[in-house]
Amino acid sequence: MPEPGPWWSALLLPAVVAVFAAGACSLDAALRARTAGAPGPAAAALLPVRSAAGLLVQQRRRTPAADTLLWRTAGVALLAAGVLASLVTPLGRWSVGDLSVGIVWFNAMEIVAWGAVWLAGWGANSMFGLVAGYRFVAQGLAYELPHMFALTSAAIGAGSLRVADVVAAQRDLWFVVWMPVAFVVFLLTVLAMAFRPPFDQPTGQDVAGGVLAELSGVDRLVFLAGRWVLLVSGAGMAVALFLGAGGGPLLPGWLWSVLKTAAVLAVLVWAGHRLPAVRMERFAEVAWLVLIPATLLQALFVSILVL
């Protein structure tokens, strides 16, 4: 049964999230290197460190009449929300804050990405960024509604919006066993909300990098880090809501949490490399006609079982 950790766990949270994000980023670079054929995956795994250091010393690119305030806000908001989304996620027995409505909190923090991506697109005063920002807003509901119903299924299963209660309800049987649809939809929409491939339309090649087109230097680093952190938070929540959090034999709870989160994260990154890019207008229809009814039926199934 997770409980609120000591006050210093709040200081530890960004570090833990950052380690996961760095790992995911390295895996991503290694997979990309393997696809390209060079250099060796081990060397490629260190590439993100090099590019992060490069971004730190790079001078900012400027665009005429950019809205600098909103542009910078985008990256900071994305990164802060990504970290804060993990506030309620338990690591073994402890979570930083055990809100009575933790699931809603997590969702609220994810939604910040919606605003952040639009702001990043708008702030640069560049056509490509603007197109990409509007793309994400247009897709928002198609991502958010199935996501919300997947979260709802887990909440109904535990009869509570508190993440600790959801974890406690999975002591005997993980939720993934009797809510597989919600789990799969949750993972899909976590990828989508973090605009990772195959849902990377807002940063797509066809719009010259989209919201990233004009981002440079430390602003770009903050924004990209925020995107990875958001994905990490999604993976962590998937473990807490569907995979029994720290539950498991032999090993201590925190280690199980770490292992499961790393595994889910690896699957998400790997899927981004294996799946072809999803066209927006197609996904919107799939979301509304397939995913939403499927998650609704899943929620109905869970409700009947709980009753």
Added chain:
Amino acid sequence: MCPVWREIVFWLCAAGAVASGIVVFRVDSMARATFALLASFLFGAGTILLVELTYLGILVVLMMIMEMVIMVVFMVMYMMNPAGLMPMSMLHNQKGSLAIAGGTFAVLAAGVYLVDWPTSRAPRPEQPVYSLGEALMGSKMLVMIVLGLALFATIVATVVLATHRGRYDRYGDRLDRDRPDDPVRGGVGR
């Protein structure tokens, strides 16, 4: 949280909400105006969280971010000053609104001090908000549920009526087309 901190946070939220509310009308850009309004709502959510209405407070955060992101699209689309290129004032009927706002504030503030508020000896219930909700809404829940359905049906009907391409455009005048005639193919293989 100890009362002093509660007090400090309340005044920070209150001042922040008013200040960002003023900013909405001072900036030129519709994007800035919208996100200043969002900041104002977030400060408002802070005060709701202070009275321990956690669900309501976080829901305000969630809904307001979604709403403002949608609103910014329409603000930029319809307002005369899309990106600060054509300066315009968002202040209308200044004297009238000043009088209304001042008057309302005066009436409410006077009410706080002048009205003889009833006091009760009954002990405070365990969950005051819950009990209040039960007392106000308990017997009318069925009406509200039906009302909710009616409202939702109205929304759906409005969208259906307003949609640019209806089923006759897609499936032909006799609705006998096998595949809909869409400008862009959808994702479920039709």
